[in-house]
Amino acid sequence: MTDGMEMFPLIQRLDEEGNLIGDLGVLSLADLKETYATMRFLRTFDERAWNLQRQGVIGTYAPFKGQEAAQMGAVAALEDTDWLVPTYRDWAASYLRGVPLEHGLFFSKGHPSLGDIPAGKRVLPAQVVIAAQTLHGVGVAWATKLRHEKVATVVTFGDGATSQGDFHEAMNFASVLAVPLIFFCENNQWAISVPLARQMHAETIAQRSIAYGIEGFRVDGNDYVAVANLMHELSERVRNGEGPFLVEALTYRLGAHTTADDPGKYRAIEEEDLWIRRDPLVRLERWLRAQGQLSDEDLAAIDADSERKVEEIIAGFREALDISPLVLFDSVYATLPSTLASQRAQFEARVKEVGA
Amino acid sequence: MVKIETSPQQVTSRKLTVSKAMVEGIAQEMERDPSVIVLGEDVGAYGGIFSSTTGLLERFGPGRILDTPISETAFIGLGTGAAVEGMRPIVELMFVDFFGVAMDQIYNHMAKIHYESGGNVLVPMVLMTAVGGGYSDGAQHSQCLWGTFAHLPGMKVVVPSSPADAKGLMISAIRDENPVVYMFHKGVMGLPWMTKSTHALGDVPEESYTVPIGKAAITRSGTDVTVVTLSLSVHHSLDVADELAKEGIECEVVDLRSLVPLDRATVLESVAKTGRLVVVDEDYQSFGLSGEIAAIIAEEDPRLLRCPMKRVCVPDTPIPYARSLEQATLPTPTRIAAAIRDVMA
Numbered sequence: 001m002t003d004g005m006e007m008f009p010l011i012q013r014l015d016e017e018g019n020l021i022g023d024l025g026v027l028s029l030a031d032l033k034e035t036y037a038t039m040r041f042l043r044t045f046d047e048r049a050w051n052l053q054r055q056g057v058i059g060t061y062a063p064f065k066g067q068e069a070a071q072m073g074a075v076a077a078l079e080d081t082d083w084l085v086p087t088y089r090d091w092a093a094s095y096l097r098g099v100p101l102e103h104g105l106f107f108s109k110g111h112p113s114l115g116d117i118p119a120g121k122r123v124l125p126a127q128v129v130i131a132a133q134t135l136h137g138v139g140v141a142w143a144t145k146l147r148h149e150k151v152a153t154v155v156t157f158g159d160g161a162t163s164q165g166d167f168h169e170a171m172n173f174a175s176v177l178a179v180p181l182i183f184f185c186e187n188n189q190w191a192i193s194v195p196l197a198r199q200m201h202a203e204t205i206a207q208r209s210i211a212y213g214i215e216g217f218r219v220d221g222n223d224y225v226a227v228a229n230l231m232h233e234l235s236e237r238v239r240n241g242e243g244p245f246l247v248e249a250l251t252y253r254l255g256a257h258t259t260a261d262d263p264g265k266y267r268a269i270e271e272e273d274l275w276i277r278r279d280p281l282v283r284l285e286r287w288l289r290a291q292g293q294l295s296d297e298d299l300a301a302i303d304a305d306s307e308r309k310v311e312e313i314i315a316g317f318r319e320a321l322d323i324s325p326l327v328l329f330d331s332v333y334a335t336l337p338s339t340l341a342s343q344r345a346q347f348e349a350r351v352k353e354v355g356a
Numbered sequence: 357m358v359k360i361e362t363s364p365q366q367v368t369s370r371k372l373t374v375s376k377a378m379v380e381g382i383a384q385e386m387e388r389d390p391s392v393i394v395l396g397e398d399v400g401a402y403g404g405i406f407s408s409t410t411g412l413l414e415r416f417g418p419g420r421i422l423d424t425p426i427s428e429t430a431f432i433g434l435g436t437g438a439a440v441e442g443m444r445p446i447v448e449l450m451f452v453d454f455f456g457v458a459m460d461q462i463y464n465h466m467a468k469i470h471y472e473s474g475g476n477v478l479v480p481m482v483l484m485t486a487v488g489g490g491y492s493d494g495a496q497h498s499q500c501l502w503g504t505f506a507h508l509p510g511m512k513v514v515v516p517s518s519p520a521d522a523k524g525l526m527i528s529a530i531r532d533e534n535p536v537v538y539m540f541h542k543g544v545m546g547l548p549w550m551t552k553s554t555h556a557l558g559d560v561p562e563e564s565y566t567v568p569i570g571k572a573a574i575t576r577s578g579t580d581v582t583v584v585t586l587s588l589s590v591h592h593s594l595d596v597a598d599e600l601a602k603e604g605i606e607c608e609v610v611d612l613r614s615l616v617p618l619d620r621a622t623v624l625e626s627v628a629k630t631g632r633l634v635v636v637d638e639d640y641q642s643f644g645l646s647g648e649i650a651a652i653i654a655e656e657d658p659r660l661l662r663c664p665m666k667r668v669c670v671p672d673t674p675i676p677y678a679r680s681l682e683q684a685t686l687p688t689p690t691r692i693a694a695a696i697r698d699v700m701a
């Protein structure tokens with residue numbers, strides 16, 4: 001059997017105790033202070049979203065708790081002209097690319113603004129169909145190549161997605177077309193209730209790259225310093241005509257798959273405890289404290305700020321809920337065809353009549 | 357009925373087959389717009405197994421005419437991604453029958469990303485695909501399936517039958533901001549190895565022009581019976597109409613050309629005039645186009661019909677390989693003529 005772990009050793013720069021292995025690379029102390037504050041805010045939002053579901057305010061929500069470093073690192077090196085093609089759990093990554101966090105709430109509410117990408121932001125709407133977006137990522141990257149743009153595209157997906165044909169076809173196409181694309185796998189080790197060992201027989205996802213003749217990397221996905229540095233290097237390389245690349249970011253879904261399941265039914269509490277110790281926030285906090293760059297007062301200030309921002313998001317979200325059901329017809333086509341316009345008119349009359 | 361919209365300048369035309377007209381439409385758009393690209397299986401040196409891309413590789417090179425690996429899911433997803441990024445890909449699905457392996461990419465992604473993005477992401481893509489039987493290619497290579505695509509929201513569906521429409525609808529499809537499924541029947545292409553159809557060859561203006569998507573055409577005017585049809589069945593219906601005219605039956609042949617959007621007005625006007633209706637559809641009979649046309653009449657005014665309508669469709673069975681059996685299932689001129697005589701009786 002191929003020893004994937006040996007062939008693709010885990011890249012790490014900040015261990016779980018908060019010790020720096022080597023240096024910060026392209027990052028600065030200021031970057032990490034800001035990253036920590038953002039990560040803490042994102043954690044606050046994510047936990048709050050979970051509670052909103054429990055209160056019946058929103059529908060099913062897929063939490064990203066535990067995967068913040070992987071998601072933030074995945075997009076850390078992207079420029080305004082670069083693309084992100086995300087999967088459904090990637091609200092943190094999308095947020096950093098200019099998609100408001102409200103979208104995560106809209107999404108769980110089935111609100112039509114759920115995929116409403118702000119103009120000029122090069123992000124696709126979150127994809128729920130497993131691995132489908134890997135092909136869109138190849139297409140986007142291919143188009144940037146045809147246009148001779150110096151653009152990097154990052155497509156994100158989970159470990160479960162690597163079992164889908166779409167993923168393998170995307171890897172094949174991307175390598176044949178030599179597109180400027182980074183396949184970024186957030187290996188959180190659980191596809192709902194199915195562990196990775198039941199998802200594939202190979203030791204690592206990174207080694208899938210060998211079969212497609214491309215370079216693969218395995219990085220500690222809970223180590224922002226390692227992920228961000230790797231993505232800086234790879235983004236620059238794809239912009240210069242190299243690629244595609246496959247990155248396996250080893251992380252862990254600290255929460256449930258979605259608000260609809262209970263991980264206690266399918267995985268051991270000991271495993272969760274192990275990964276709670278590897279929490280990406282904890283190690284950054286330890287390191288910053290050790291540098292004398294983070295105090296209890298700083299933490300309190302970050303939390304107060306985070307709470308305030310989350311409250312604003314929720315207020316905006318509640319306001320946006322009052323919408324006309326007629327928006328249903330707005331974006332089915334670029335312009336409303338006459339046949340659909342007549343259905344819209346009937347729908348409108350019915351809505352007026354029955355009031356819903 | 358204006359069939360072709362052209363500029364008022366001098367129009368030079370000459371006779372082309374449907375396949376040559378399609379290719380000319382694609383080539384003219386590729387000249388005009390560098391974002392137009394073609395991809396699919398065997399679209400390069402081969403020129404498309406039904407000659408839908410003949411000569412394009414030589415003219416535009418492998419950078420814009422891409423032979424893909426055999427993975428429909430992948431190249432339709434690839435086209436969608438490229439369209440999102442501002443290209444105008446023409447993606448060929450070799451046989452529509454193969455949609456099964458790629459349907460998720462078609463109806464959940466290509467057709468829905470615009471909606472899912474709140475209208476901010478456009479997918480200006482053409483999915484062109486060969487449909488239809490009549491040459492013993494069996495149950496998995498002979499279907500039309502346009503009703504399936506037309507049933508699903510988010511994509512337009514066009515089905516040309518004449519060379520002039522093939523070019524004009526192709527240009528409209530490429531310029532459209534929506535994904536457009538462009539379905540060409542192998543029997544209308546004018547291919548030397550298929551059964552000849554005289555209607556596969558026709559006048560095509562040399563200039564670039566568009567045929568509006570969503571407008572049917574009256575390809576023959578008549579007063580006695582309306583024949584609503586599309587694609588190869590238009591050719592058959594025109595031939596039948598010529599024959600029946602000798603018996604004093606005047607058929608009005610309506611070529612739908614587009615299924616999404618569907619030109620309900622032209623159908624209703626024609627039926628209001630003739631009072632009789634035959635729908636000829638090479639797709640499966642149930643839950644499809646023929647039922648939709650019946651619904652239009654039933655919803656609008658069932659009294660338009662002075663006698664029950666007739667449907668000439670493929671029965672709800674797989675399309676047989678054996679020639680005799682296949683001919684028995686397809687809407688042949690014999691079946692069309694019999695249906696028209698029935699409603700005239």
